Amino acid sequence: MSxxxxxxxxxxxxxxxxxxxxxxxxRCNLRCFYCMPEEGIQYLPKQELLTYEEMERLVAIMAGLGxxxxxxxxxxxxxxxxxxxxxxxxxxxxxxxxxxxxxxGVLTAPHVPELARMGVKAVNLSLDTLDRARFASxxxxxxxxxxxxxxxxxxxxxxxxxxxxVVMDGQNTQDLLPLAELTRDLPVDVRFIEEMPFxxxxxxxxxPWNHTRIREHLELNLGTLTPVATRPGDTASHYxxxxxxxxxxxxxxxxxxxxxxxxxxxxxxxxxxxxCLYDQGVLDIRALLRGGASDADIVxxxxxxxxxxxxxxxxxERQRPLHQLSFESMSTIGG
Numbered sequence: 001m002s003x004x005x006x007x008x009x010x011x012x013x014x015x016x017x018x019x020x021x022x023x024x025x026x027r028c029n030l031r032c033f034y035c036m037p038e039e040g041i042q043y044l045p046k047q048e049l050l051t052y053e054e055m056e057r058l059v060a061i062m063a064g065l066g067x068x069x070x071x072x073x074x075x076x077x078x079x080x081x082x083x084x085x086x087x088x089x090x091x092x093x094x095x096x097x098x099x100x101x102x103x104x105g106v107l108t109a110p111h112v113p114e115l116a117r118m119g120v121k122a123v124n125l126s127l128d129t130l131d132r133a134r135f136a137s138x139x140x141x142x143x144x145x146x147x148x149x150x151x152x153x154x155x156x157x158x159x160x161x162x163x164x165x166v167v168m169d170g171q172n173t174q175d176l177l178p179l180a181e182l183t184r185d186l187p188v189d190v191r192f193i194e195e196m197p198f199x200x201x202x203x204x205x206x207x208p209w210n211h212t213r214i215r216e217h218l219e220l221n222l223g224t225l226t227p228v229a230t231r232p233g234d235t236a237s238h239y240x241x242x243x244x245x246x247x248x249x250x251x252x253x254x255x256x257x258x259x260x261x262x263x264x265x266x267x268x269x270x271x272x273x274x275x276c277l278y279d280q281g282v283l284d285i286r287a288l289l290r291g292g293a294s295d296a297d298i299v300x301x302x303x304x305x306x307x308x309x310x311x312x313x314x315x316x317e318r319q320r321p322l323h324q325l326s327f328e329s330m331s332t333i334g335g
Contacts, residue, residue: 008066011275011309016263019233020067022055023269024083025075030104031140032128034166034195050271052086054289056093058267061298063095067265071100071124075269078107084114091118102126102164105150106143112150116157123154124162129175138171155186162189162249167209169195176214177221183246191236191249192218196277211237211252218248233263253277259312273302275309276316282308 008016027043028036050058059070070090077083091099102124115123127147129135135144154161165172165179179190192214194207218239219225225239225248235258236249252258256278266274271286283305288298310316 009303009306012307013309013311015261015309016066016233017265017306018066019069019071019264020059020062021071021073021264021266022059023073023075023267024055024077024086025049025080026269027079028075028104029079029106029141030076030143032138033140034138034168044270048286049269050267050286050289052082052089054271054286055086055267056089057289057295058285058298059090059096060093061295062302063093065299065302068095069098069100070096071102073102076104076107077101078103078111084111084118087115087120088118100124103150104139104143105147106141107146108150109146109153112153112157112159116159120159122160122162124164125151125154126165127151127163127179128165128168129172130178131175134172134175138168155188160187160189162191164191164193164251166193166195167214169208173209173217176217180218180222180241180248183241183244183248186246188246189236189238189249190246191251193251194254196253207254211250211255211257214250215239232261234258234261256313259314262312265306273305275305276313278313278320279310279316280320 008018010016026049031037059067072083072087074080087099087101090096098121099118100120100122104126108123125147128138130144132142132144135147136142151161151163163179163182165175167173167176176192179192182188183190194210194214215225222241225241228238228240228247230237235253236251239248239250241248259276262276266277267285268274268281271284271289272281273283273285274281283301285298285301288301293301310319
């Protein structure tokens with residue numbers, strides 16, 4: 001008799017794997033310079049992307065291995081047709097307790113009522129500035145009004161908003177305080193993210209604004225940031241500010257201070273499994289699916305990958321050939 005599948009699967013470092021970041025597309029309707037070149041990247045042919053049916057099968061298998069939370073990413077999720085019906089089917093999979101997404105907000109506003117009816121409790125909104133000219137410069141698209149429409153529509157629907165802002169020296173550091181001020185009167189989380197080198201080769205990432213400097217800058221201008229207790233697996237260090245309804249967060253994405261409790265895995269739009277943001281991909285799940293693998297075969301392959309996981313992002317980076325991180329785009333990695 002085979003052993004029962006554990007309700008929670010642990011990696012070789014004792015970390016539970018409970019959270020799947022699922023990229024539904026590598027396509028995006030913005031051209032953020034820190035993510036890809038102005039001309040964009042060479043997108044995968046559609047037949048190389050996982051179908052919704054393939055993704056549903058994988059989520060069901062992973063739910064049986066202990067995955068409880070699924071976040072849809074891209075690219076931009078809403079550039080893929082029929083996303084909301086797909087989300088509805090995912091939410092019905094036994095074992096999935098939380099379904100959410102990360103979006104740039106350009107196409108999202110019309111779908112907010114459906115997200116609320118589906119029970120989506122929180123959405124991550126990528127927004128690096130509240131200044132329209134700088135937004136157009138960073139994203140190479142003049143779409144800030146539509147993003148703000150999404151922001152206010154989410155709040156009106158009772159969906160908690162987490163704003164993700166990448167902090168870039170010489171580009172948007174003057175926007176940290178205006179973004180942070182949103183938390184004064186609104187129940188939002190504003191999270192500042194260290195810049196990472198996943199930019200499709202469009203520029204060299206530097207880190208004069210690391211998590212320490214970001215916090216010092218915020219405290220100098222807003223007053224004391226009081227730490228909030230974090231849960232295992234949290235990427236952000238969260239803080240409250242006296243008199244503010246919302247919270248501030250800082251994500252040390254390049255410094256990688258949170259790897260010790262990482263409970264996340266990534267699935268790219270083409271079916272590549274990444275057990276760390278910084279690895280090169282550890283398993284071709286699409287090949288298994290289209291090669292006739294049974295669910296048991298896929299469980300065995302996933303289990304093996306999870307039990308040979310890098311201890312942290314630095315180890316994963318060292319294992320990459322030539323360390324060519326800058327030649328990948330976050331759009332292809334999956335948010």
